[in-house]
Amino acid sequence: MIYSNPLRGPADVADWVAEGPVQSGTYNPGTNDDGGPGSGSDGATALVLSGGVDAEVHGDHAHWTLWCPEEIPDDVRIAWEFLPLEEPGLAMVFFSARGHGGEDLFSPSLAPRTGFYPQYHSGDIDALHISYFRHKYASERAFRTCNLRKSAGFELVAQGADPLPSPEDAEGFYRMEVVKDGPRVAFSINELLLFQWVDPRPGPLGGGYFGIRQMAPLRAAYRNLSIHPL
Incomplete structure (x- = not known):
């Protein structure tokens, strides 16, 4: 195990680095926000993440973006559980994130980041990022895909179908998994492989930081983050 975090509530991400107006809470699988029945009732709480300002x-x-504070090496398997609670919105993860010149992601020499998306895909950091649960815009909800992009440059390098349902149809948490193996990236949900891609260029992105990102007003629950070596 390289890193693990149960993500049972806000205390578990107290040392994570927030960029933008992220708001955290606790999801009780036995009840929803109105006190009614909840999904995924296996007795374990989860971290709820949402935007802290009015998206309109x-x-x-x-x-916003929320970074795990520990640098992650290359050749890893990153897994977490995800449950959408309220849409519209979009969920994303960054990995292999570093400064464009190899700097630490949190180096003061890099420009400040506030959660505004162009700072991440066309700024002074390099990263790979996978967007899933792409339910922000009508066109995304009409034809659902998961996208892998390489930045800086916002290059779409791989795409696959997104099987995640809308919140009203979700049945418990879904297991998400990213494999980063040198030039190879693979992404699956509930052990269903959605895409894999091999970077054809020399010097692929290696180790770096892992982060969670959402487009408001999505509310979603997360739990059981684990990062293992391959």
Whole structure:
């Protein structure tokens, strides 16, 4: 095990680095916010993440990124559980994130980041990022895909179908898994392989930081993050 976090509530991400207006809470699988029945009732709580400002008022500045503070090596299997609670919105993870010149992601020499998306895909950091549960816009909800992009540059390098349902149809948590193996990246949900890609260029992105990102007003629950060596 390289890193593990049960993600049972806000205390478990107290040392994570928040960029943008992220809001955290605790999901009780026995009840929902109105006190009614909840999904995934196996007795374990989970971390709820959402935006902390009005998405209609703040637009693209209502979105956020939350970074795990520990640098992750290359050749790893990253797994977590995900449950959508309220849409519209979009969920994403970053990995292999570093400064464009090899700097630590949190180096003061890098430009400040506030959750505004262009700072991540076309700024002074390099990263791979997978967007899934792409339910923000009508076109995304009409034809659902998972996308892998390589940045800086916002290059779409792989795409696959997204089997995640809307919140009203979700039955418990879904197991997400990213394999980062040198130039190879693979992504699966509930052991269903959705895409894999091998970077054809020399010097593929290696180790770096892992982060969670959402587009507001999505509310979603997360738990059981684990990172193992291959």
